[in-house]
Amino acid sequence: MNSAFTATTQARTLDVPGASLYYEVRGAGPVVVLVGAPMDADSFAQAAELLSADHTVVTTDPRGIHRSPVDDRDQDSTPEMRGDDLARILTHLDAGPAVVFGSSGGAVSALALVQAHPELVHTVVAHEPPLDELLDDREELRVKTDEIIDAHLAGDVVGAWRKFLVLANIDLPEPVFQQMFAGERDAQTEADEHFQHAHMLRPTTRWCPDVAVLKSVPTRVVVGLGEASAGQLCDRTSRALAAELGIEPTMFPGGHIGFAEDPASFATRLRAVLREG
Template sequence: MSTYEVSDADLYYEVRGSGPLVVLVGAPMDADAFAPLADLLAPDHTVLTLDPRGVKRSTLAPGGTSRPEQRADDLAALIRHVDAGPAVVLGSSGGAVSALALAQYHPDVVRTVIAHEPPLDRLLPDADELLAKSEKLMAGYLAGDVVGAWKQFFQLANIYLPDDVAEMMFGGDRDPQQVAAERFWFGHEMRETITWLPDVAKLREADVMIGLGEESTGQLCDRTSTALAGLLGIEPTRFPGGHTGFADAPEPFAAALRTVLGARGETRP
């Protein structure tokens, strides 16, 4: 556990194990969300996890924000700092967008990027409608309607969440650090993430895989992931679980990831 200073942020990161480098990254998910998966991979991989800029233990200079290209710069700096790359990078959700930006802007530090369910709304034909709904829920959250905004978020994502569960998860007294990370997502990460447009030509030059949860059929990120895979001329690779399968079912997810890594020669003999 350590921190690394970049131009406008102090990045919290953790390194486990030894062997070929695997980076696990989310947005807004922090290092703790990937800890169980990282522990499973650590016996034969060096595993780097981190809190994205402005989230939890990674501090950000006043007025700073979190665009995919900034998060890509952060990842590149950390990979060079730990001096164990080039890396296989598994990014999930907003972290998948970070990983794609890394492959696009810093191809020298990556071997393979596995973009698990990137929420790239602008790839879809109904992008304007989707983005308008996102603007509404972001404004609602920042105005204080926390539970209502989260309900809209899950409805837009086509992920079923009962109202009583939403109230339990996002209402009442909560961990201030988690609330701060949430607010940063709605104020500084979400818009920048879902409106990012990848350079498909550059990504075709890299080893990019699109990951998709086996339980994500019909969800918004199923649509965005499938759209990007189509543009890249590849088929999505299925992983156990849904959008957060890496955290909800780390053991089968780790087994599936090991299969992918083994097929690419990214395991220690």
């Protein structure tokens, strides 16, 4: 059992079109949703526990990942679908308007949520969204993303992850890479990684935000960026989104997964960002 899964954590499920969503609720107070893709609720557990001291914190496994099974595992998981899932959770909890912090693919899900249901979100923090289509080299990025997907689906898991890290401009020491990606993988990890590569990566990285809508909604839009992410692909995409919106990126501690690397610093920074709003 995760050490951050305390007696105050409520684990629940919600049936939605095509899936059964697993989500967790902690604490009491203003609602904050922490969401990733493909990262599941466990990735945010420690940060959620810290924030639950003064917030109601909602975390979830995105459809098709871990404890959120889908009816059709051959169907893509699009940002619009995942945004609708978040809207259904918030509506079910009668929890809007809420703060939604989305990271990586979860940031894309959160932006899709705001475009469709701005009334449910008073502040969205899109932390390092991989919006490749905003970049001038988008065609090259599409080709390289397809190569990653093809390698993984052909069974070259290690090769696919090497290609992914090169494309993302993330440099891992070889022992760390071996530990993370080259060891034996359990059945759930294999299933999640297959779903990610077969049905999440392409629709997420090829999604285009409607900048006009994001600028017109009453929702406060924050583009989050890790202080340690300089030069990485998601540094470029985050800065491109911020430029389109006419705002400056808001810096967070750590890198692409700073919320997991240093949950205490992340929680402190998110509280400060919310106070600024």
